[in-house]
Amino acid sequence: SREWHLVARPQGWPTPDDFALREAALPELADGQILVKNLHFSVDPYMRGRMNDVKSYVPPFQLDQPMDGGAVGEVLASRAEGFAVGDHVLHGLGWRSHAVLGADRVAKVDASLAPLTAYLGVLGMPGLTAYAGLLAVAEFKEGDAVFVSGAAGAVGSQVGQIARLKGASRVIGSAGSDEKVRLLTEEYGFDAAFNYKNGDVTEQLKAAAPDGIDVYFDNVGGDHLEAAISALNVHGRAAICGMISMYNATEPSPAPRNLALVIGKRLRLEGLLVSDHQALQPQFVEELSGWIRSGELKYSETKVSGIENGVEAFLGMLRGANTGKMIVSLAD
Numbered sequence: 001s002r003e004w005h006l007v008a009r010p011q012g013w014p015t016p017d018d019f020a021l022r023e024a025a026l027p028e029l030a031d032g033q034i035l036v037k038n039l040h041f042s043v044d045p046y047m048r049g050r051m052n053d054v055k056s057y058v059p060p061f062q063l064d065q066p067m068d069g070g071a072v073g074e075v076l077a078s079r080a081e082g083f084a085v086g087d088h089v090l091h092g093l094g095w096r097s098h099a100v101l102g103a104d105r106v107a108k109v110d111a112s113l114a115p116l117t118a119y120l121g122v123l124g125m126p127g128l129t130a131y132a133g134l135l136a137v138a139e140f141k142e143g144d145a146v147f148v149s150g151a152a153g154a155v156g157s158q159v160g161q162i163a164r165l166k167g168a169s170r171v172i173g174s175a176g177s178d179e180k181v182r183l184l185t186e187e188y189g190f191d192a193a194f195n196y197k198n199g200d201v202t203e204q205l206k207a208a209a210p211d212g213i214d215v216y217f218d219n220v221g222g223d224h225l226e227a228a229i230s231a232l233n234v235h236g237r238a239a240i241c242g243m244i245s246m247y248n249a250t251e252p253s254p255a256p257r258n259l260a261l262v263i264g265k266r267l268r269l270e271g272l273l274v275s276d277h278q279a280l281q282p283q284f285v286e287e288l289s290g291w292i293r294s295g296e297l298k299y300s301e302t303k304v305s306g307i308e309n310g311v312e313a314f315l316g317m318l319r320g321a322n323t324g325k326m327i328v329s330l331a332d
């Protein structure tokens with residue numbers, strides 16, 4: 001089998017030299033284990049944090065060891081009850097061609113209900129992040145005006161559409177290209193969107209939301225968070241989901257410089273971890289799959305083919321090469 005190892009801890013932006021694709025022998029199957037051929041694996045922003053040797057909510061990747069993360073694959077051999085050759089499973093040993101793991105660490109998924117890649121994106125971890133962050137953390141309610149950054153990504157594109165479907169008065173998104181901005185307004189039903197690379201974020205948000213916003217879903221941090229704090233109305237709420245503008249930074253961001261506004265406006269800024277919200281999973285899958293079936297909710301995926309392009313896919317995602325979920329496909 002082949003697997004991606006982290007071989008050096010990146011300083012700032014990772015480079016291909018920080019990673020190596022290595023051959024590994026597969027262990028013999030023990031009782032209760034299955035052998036999975038990975039068909040798709042996920043590359044996610046949080047993995048950048050795991051490349052640093054710091055304590056966080058997920059442990060760091062170890063040097064010269066395989067990296068891990070979400071993956072879906074097909075069972076090639078099974079010594080576990082309830083798992084048969086040909087079954088499809090979702091599990092946490094991505095970044096490799098094959099995985100041997102205990103059946104208690106996998107979930108069966110049904111390829112006839114949704115494409116397998118959807119379990120890594122719209123119906124998977126990023127989708128639940130969007131759903132729980134907007135509804136449970138930001139406590140979105142009908143009539144709220146919502147701004148989401150990183151709006152053309154896996155999480156952001158779902159946040160905006162869920163807000164629209166749940167009766168937002170206005171949905172605004174920001175993204176890093178004019179093409180993504182067009183997708184938001186023309187395909188995903190956002191009321192307004194802007195390209196943050198085209199000018200000052202605070203000014204562009206003010207123009208897009210003349211009456212202010214009630215909810216901010218933060219995927220970006222820095223100047224986006226500062227702009228949102230300026231635009232939030234009294235008793236506004238922000239779900240702090242990610243701060244991708246800082247993940248490769250070597251200096252802390254000076255923004256937000258207007259945090260004192262939190263007082264007078266009585267704002268609530270709350271961090272969010274998707275792992276706290278597993279209880280919402282059944283409700284989330286039912287509601288989202290209904291909207292997907294009816295065509296009311298759309299999603300995109302950017303697929304990169306071949307395990308050898310896994311690192312390039314990860315780096316591309318950090319640069320904004322993806323629209324919707326970035327996925328590495330080993331299927332063909």
Ligand code: NDP
Pocket residue numbers: 044045046125126129150151152153154155156174175176177180196219220240241242243244245246272273274275317318319320321322323324325326
């Ligand atoms: P995306 O699919 O959104 O991919 C990342 C995107 O970030 C890129 O496509 C790029 O789009 C954008 N980006 C990169 N650099 C910058 C920058 N400097 N400023 C603004 N945008 C930038 O990833 P996900 O949907 O998987 O994740 C989105 C966010 O949610 C991340 O911050 C992630 O860490 C967080 N997250 C948090 C979870 C939690 O439990 N707290 C769980 C899952 C995700 P563009 O072209 O628009 O620049």
